[in-house]
Structure formats: structure tokens, C-alpha cells
Amino acid sequence: MSSATKILPTLQYFQFRGRALASRVALFNSLGKDGWVDQRVSLPRFKKVPKVMYPDAPVDRVRTADYITNNLPQLNLECGTKFSQSHAIARYAAKLSWDVPAHQLPEHHIPNLYPKNAKHALLVDEAVAIVDQILLLTPKDEDAATRAKNRQAYHTTGFLRVAMELLEGRLEVSGGPYLLGKDLSIGDLYIRAPLGDLFDLGQFDGVPREFYESFPNIQKCCSAVPEHPLLKTYHEHYTN
Ligand SMILES: N[C@@H](CCC(=O)N[C@@H](CS)C(=O)NCC(=O)O)C(=O)O
Structure with a gap:
């Protein structure tokens, strides 16, 4: 990857919509099509990934684990921090647009996908x-x-x-x-x-x-x- 390539927030989930529909739509609503990466992972391949435990250094679960809860969805932020829990991710994604001036938001953006009220x-x-x-x-x-x-x-x-x-x-x-x-x-x-x-x-x-x-x-x-x-x-x- 060239140093000029911008790292984008990446949502990892499976091909189906399941627990990721809300997060995907919220990311699309706030960041548009090109402002995030919708990474679809093969479920059979994911199931084969060894489940790593960190009994000696629990902090490594958030520092180094590929999949921090051994399940998906997972949101990987630009700063390198990874987050689990679909609802937390969906709310975060919806709130991302809150402080953005209207003219910088995608044309399709709707307000209050997660309400402020x-x-x-x-x-x-x-x-x-x-x-x-x-x-x-x-x-x-x-x-x-x-x-x-x-x-x-x-x-x-x-x-x-x-x-x-x-x-x-x-x-x-x-x-x-x-x-x-x-x-x-x-x-x-x-x-x-x-x-x-x-x-x-x-x-x-x-x-x-x-x-x-x-x-x-x-x-x-x-x-x-x-x-x-x-x-x-x-x-x-x-x-x-
Ligand atoms: N509480 C979690 C649950 C995540 C979860 O159960 N993910 C399932 C898919 S919906 C999964 O990754 N299953 C594959 C596996 O456990 O191997 C959330 O809402 O994100």
C-alpha cells in the first residue's frame, strides 16, 4: 500500500445482511459509498480461523487479535482500534454524521438514523x-x-x-x-x-x-x- 493511500474504516462481516444491515446502512448514510470499506468475509473460512485466547496478556485481545470477539461484525478504525458489537457499531456509524456540515454529507444522507431526541x-x-x-x-x-x-x-x-x-x-x-x-x-x-x-x-x-x-x-x-x-x-x- 502506498503511503498516500488513505486508510478507511472497515466493517467486517459475512455476505448476508444478518447483524450488519444497520451498520452498513449507517456507514453508507454518514460516509457515502467510498468513505468506508464493506469487507465481506467467507463464513466457512472464518469458522476455520483458530480461536486465540490471551490468558497471560488479556490486553492483547484488543491490541493484536485479528478478531477481538471471535465473531463478527467488527469495525476496524483508521487509528487501528477494532470494535465489536453490531449495535454499538451501528449507533457510532449513524452518529458520525452529527457534526459534519450538511454540504459535506452524502447526497442520500438522512438525519436521525440514530435520533438525537x-x-x-x-x-x-x-x-x-x-x-x-x-x-x-x-x-x-x-x-x-x-x-x-x-x-x-x-x-x-x-x-x-x-x-x-x-x-x-x-x-x-x-x-x-x-x-x-x-x-x-x-x-x-x-x-x-x-x-x-x-x-x-x-x-x-x-x-x-x-x-x-x-x-x-x-x-x-x-x-x-x-x-x-x-x-x-x-x-x-x-x-x-
Ligand atoms: N453481540 C454480537 C454478536 C455477534 C455474533 O453472534 N456474530 C455471529 C454472526 S451474526 C458470528 O460471528 N458467528 C460466527 C461464529 O461465531 O463463528 C453483535 O451484536 O455483534
Whole structure:
């Protein structure tokens, strides 16, 4: 690399959108197409990378590890520091545009992808945490029968039902199609992916389609996200 080459913030994730959609869209919104690097990593190859531990020098996890949490997404900043946690990255990426004069922002930029208003931000943060919690609490038992039984409980009386009812209610109160009414935020991007994708891509075995269909506001939000002008411009450059 020549010394004149500018190092750009680099987001590392897999080919699919999963936990990276919000961060990718937020980086595109703040920095444009050419202001960051969207590095897509092969999942099978990533799985083969040895998981390094640092019992003698924990600081090396943030100083020298290639992948600081052994999972992705990861944002590598120009200064060399690497960050994990998709929501933290998405919020940071959205906030990057806050102090930039309007004339220096990309033409497609929309304000408040992460809202400055404290109550709006609370609504967005709640939704993002709810989606995260859904993923974390989803029963993943090895044994298929046990997994099916636990997923049955998960969507009938467990956290998945509570969480979906909450998101459905928030969208009802906002008037939709987004959490903040007509204004898109990273909360809606998380509702689209990974949440909506779990159902739409058939990745939620043990949870029937009718369950998802009983939440029309969530479905409307998922359909409205790709129709937003920011996403339409984003998809001119990125397939997912
Ligand atoms: N809390 C983390 C979770 C990251 C995570 O679970 N990443 C998954 C993909 S969505 C991963 O890297 N899986 C591959 C692996 O663990 O080998 C975040 O939100 O960024």
C-alpha cells in the first residue's frame, strides 16, 4: 500500500445482511459509498480461523487479535482500534454524521438514523436490544425434539411472544411504518434484519409462519424498510 493511500474504516462481516444491515446502512448514510470499506468475509473460512485466547496478556485481545470477539461484525478504525458489537457499531456509524456540515454529507444522507431526541433514542435502543435478546434467548438445543419443545414455549408463552407483542405495539402507537412513524432509524433496520429475515428466510424452525403473520405492523415495517429512499440508493451499490 502506498503511503498516500488513505486508510478507511472497515466493517467486517459475512455476505448476508444478518447483524450488519444497520451498520452498513449507517456507514453508507454518514460516509457515502467510498468513505468506508464493506469487507465481506467467507463464513466457512472464518469458522476455520483458530480461536486465540490471551490468558497471560488479556490486553492483547484488543491490541493484536485479528478478531477481538471471535465473531463478527467488527469495525476496524483508521487509528487501528477494532470494535465489536453490531449495535454499538451501528449507533457510532449513524452518529458520525452529527457534526459534519450538511454540504459535506452524502447526497442520500438522512438525519436521525440514530435520533438525537432522547426519548426517540430510547425507543430505538429498546427495539435494538429486544431484537438482540430474541436472538440470544432462542432455544438452540442440539436434540431436535427438545429444541422443538422449547421453541414451542418460546413463541407461545416465552420471550419471543412478549418481544413481538412489544414491537408490534410500539409500531401501532407510532402510526408506522417505522418505529418513529415516517422516520427511518437503525431500530427499523434491526427489525428488518436480523429479525424479519429469521422468518422470511425460513431460519426460525419450530416457530410457525402464522405466528409471524399475527404481527402485521412488524411485517409492514419489514416491507417498508427496503422501500425507503436511503435503502433504494444503498441497494444500487450493495445487494444486501
Ligand atoms: N453481540 C454480537 C454478536 C455477534 C455474533 O453472534 N456474530 C455471529 C454472526 S451474526 C458470528 O460471528 N458467528 C460466527 C461464529 O461465531 O463463528 C453483535 O451484536 O455483534
